[in-house]
Amino acid sequence: MFCLSGPPDSRVIVMEDDDVILPCSLGTNQNIEKELFVWKKEGTVPLKVVFMFDDGTYSRGQDEEFKGRVSHFPEQLKHGNASIRMNKTTLEDNGNYTCSFPEMKPTKIFRIELVVGAAPKPSVTNLYQTNDWALLQCDVEGASPKPTVEWWDSTNKTLTSDEPQVTPKGDRFYITVKTTVKKTGFYRCVATQKEIWHQIHKEIYAHFGDRSGTGMMRATIVSVIFGIIGIVVV
Template structure:
């Protein structure tokens, strides 16, 4: 159980008052966002209900079965539960001894919205709790006709910085497309739209001069769809992907080399094994030209597996790596 619902349950049960007056005469409105969990409280005073029966239903043409508990059997183990709720509704077996018949609906959907009633068929009053559950839409990727798919991004270095271009194709209704930096701020740009057969292609360009992550976001409020693609723009002097080479190999060892060229500021360079552990290496060969650094780092390994050369420039929040595989099964 998640910590927050558990704490809520503890407070309600320990107070002794919250459950004792639930007779179902009052409809409680509960509002959650799509994909959140919904916790619906219900109890039979402080009575042990481990061998009892309680039933949750929601409104509809056939009053859909949400969850039913009968003795030690419940939910998916009993016939009649609506397939819509299968594997998504859970109760609190450790709280049955104090009369707790509450349920949690995991990862709510908008179609979960409706009126929910908790029944104890062999006790009076039978109806113990009523909820109006409202599940509100959120913006997220939707797999429906017309929904924009993940944008396509390309970027090119120019004399002014880096030109980012975002492309969103065949979207309907017309999406709002924005470039956002790593802080979430929207870059001032103007999109270009082309329309064909009621769908829209969108092209959005932005020139940036600072390194960091940039995100192209396409939003269609009308269908609650939002998708994005993110890219990293390296700053001037950011190290490119290092070159890794197996210089020499015998039947029981291999000499690996990592080469980094033209990096500024000076990077940290390490060899790591496939578990992420730094392995012992030779002293790096460092060449500096006008504040730009070339670095060569060698290591000798005696075990098979993948090895990574990792290059980090903390000052500009930049990191790249390359890997190679060492295998001693061949002939030398």
């Protein structure tokens, strides 16, 4: 018997909206078509019923949030495989799950940790530019778990940036990071989520060397135009 208070027997990582298989197998090729096995999610009292199979019938007592999203593999039951498929995962599906065979002697219990991640692609903007420098901004919206967000140059060197502005909303994080660059080249905003082994980036190009002042003038004109619009509206 596996101890429920111990670490999970397996860990599964998936991105939100994707489907995932939660593994559970006796590993003995024992036919379980006539057995009772129950999948539950930990963290609530009573535990939420994710899926229940009992001698050919299933879904009895299933919690509403899992109805229509969870299924098993009928052809695999004769091989002792009680794994389930969960469709369109959400961040709310994060957590620990148990797969148990309560009528077996001894009782068999397996524990699986499901990690659902959200990894939106960063958006990058050249906020302001002169002939000598440019202020770049990166926004990562709705990521989970919380990513590390950095600016890199074309040689993968981490640039000095302002302190990240982090706004948590539920399980999601909204992060803004700004940096000032002074050399022509490509720059990348990189979001890294080590917990789910994920990294994604967005690139932007900054060009310097125009001594005519066009860059400064263009920024000034945009600012003035918006200022005029604001006055007219008021």
